[in-house]
Amino acid sequence: MKEILKLKRTKLLILLPLGLLFLFLAKLSPFIAEYVFARGLYKILSLPLGLVTGIFPFSMAELIIVLIPALLIAVIICFVVKLVKGRETRKFIIQKAVLNVFCFMAVIFFMFIVLCGTNYYRYDFAEMYNLDVKERSVDELKELCFYLKDMVEQSKADIPEKDLDENGVVTFGENRTYEYFPDVAASAKKAMTKLSEDYPSLKYSTGGAKEVILSRYMSYGGIVGIFIPFTMEANVNKDVADYNRPADTCHELAHMRGYMKEQEANYIAYLACVNSEEPVFIYSGYMMAFILATNSLYDYDSEAYWEIMEGLSDNVLADIRYENEYWRELRSNEAAEVVDEIMNEVNDTYLKANGQESGVASYGEMVDLLLAEYFSR
Numbered sequence: 001m002k003e004i005l006k007l008k009r010t011k012l013l014i015l016l017p018l019g020l021l022f023l024f025l026a027k028l029s030p031f032i033a034e035y036v037f038a039r040g041l042y043k044i045l046s047l048p049l050g051l052v053t054g055i056f057p058f059s060m061a062e063l064i065i066v067l068i069p070a071l072l073i074a075v076i077i078c079f080v081v082k083l084v085k086g087r088e089t090r091k092f093i094i095q096k097a098v099l100n101v102f103c104f105m106a107v108i109f110f111m112f113i114v115l116c117g118t119n120y121y122r123y124d125f126a127e128m129y130n131l132d133v134k135e136r137s138v139d140e141l142k143e144l145c146f147y148l149k150d151m152v153e154q155s156k157a158d159i160p161e162k163d164l165d166e167n168g169v170v171t172f173g174e175n176r177t178y179e180y181f182p183d184v185a186a187s188a189k190k191a192m193t194k195l196s197e198d199y200p201s202l203k204y205s206t207g208g209a210k211e212v213i214l215s216r217y218m219s220y221g222g223i224v225g226i227f228i229p230f231t232m233e234a235n236v237n238k239d240v241a242d243y244n245r246p247a248d249t250c251h252e253l254a255h256m257r258g259y260m261k262e263q264e265a266n267y268i269a270y271l272a273c274v275n276s277e278e279p280v281f282i283y284s285g286y287m288m289a290f291i292l293a294t295n296s297l298y299d300y301d302s303e304a305y306w307e308i309m310e311g312l313s314d315n316v317l318a319d320i321r322y323e324n325e326y327w328r329e330l331r332s333n334e335a336a337e338v339v340d341e342i343m344n345e346v347n348d349t350y351l352k353a354n355g356q357e358s359g360v361a362s363y364g365e366m367v368d369l370l371l372a373e374y375f376s377r
Contacts, residue, residue: 015110026118037118050206050232061228115229170243215239227255246284263365
């Protein structure tokens with residue numbers, strides 16, 4: 001054991017209690033979480049990391065995930081070979097392997113805390129920007145839904161015909177506004193930068209959004225995007241309906257800019273999209289808000305929900321039908337349905353472990369922010 005303790009790598013173990021201390025301080029005070037971590041340590045550490053991974057046009061996180069099984073097998077083989085060859089030092093080899101595991105876990109835990117974990121406890125976005133979030137009536141929710149319906153119809157009508165297929169569905173590709181995902185990512189970053197002029201806590205510049213090559217497999221898990229703090233990358237599913245991608249991309253960029261709560265990332269994405277100058281982005285933002293708001297309305301007044309949905313034009317219904325058919329076909333496979341349920345439980349557990357008591361339901365809590373914004377006018 002003395003020989004093990006002499007190894008320099010043992011110093012990495014200090015990162016575990018240090019990470020726990022940082023997390024305790026963030027939970028103790030939103031001020032510390034906001035100004036010491038979110039606007040301080042997080043930006044200092046994430047900036048160089050994002051600049052490095054941003055050099056690569058593909059997702060480094062996706063590459064690492066794909067390589068993990070091979071890396072694990074290689075590590076296990078090396079460990080077994082060392083055990084076989086080093087008969088007289090097997091105890092030391094095992095002790096060193098255990099130490100390596102704990103050191104690796106300490107580094108990963110610390111990186112998660114400083115690049116993600118403490119940001120869950122910063123000041124609420126609503127509190128920071130004086131949004132009066134409170135309990136609202138069903139009639140107020142219904143009014144918001146009718147407003148969003150009008151904005152969805154108007155924004156869809158503003159989309160150039162070149163960005164619609166023969167069925168009126170928003171489509172990316174050759175000879176369209178967004179030919180490749182990098183075009184969407186660039187516009188999303190521009191929209192977020194523009195939004196930061198009115199919301200200073202969003203000022204941040206590093207990395208960017210990247211499409212996931214194995215997006216179909218993300219869809220099997222019901223994932224449309226994921227922010228990976230270890231590589232500082234906003235990873236976006238390219239397989240889902242195109243009209244969703246601007247809002248999905250801005251959502252992940254909101255995480256990258258330090259807002260980890262799902263309802264806040266949704267709301268920030270909505271603001272970025274509807275305040276941009278891109279018709280498809282504006283439509284994407286309003287559609288995300290409309291769908292979440294009407295889903296919430298359905299829980300309280302299904303008749304009002306159907307009144308709104310039946311009043312939608314075929315122009316808008318074309319996108320909704322396309323997306324519904326996409327998910328229906330995807331989940332017709334029993335295995336895919338099981339995977340979706342498992343990933344939903346994993347995500348729910350992760351969110352609750354990081355202070356979001358509502359779990360996956362927190363995505364829909366964006367509606368509270370929408371109501372606060374709408375009635376503040």
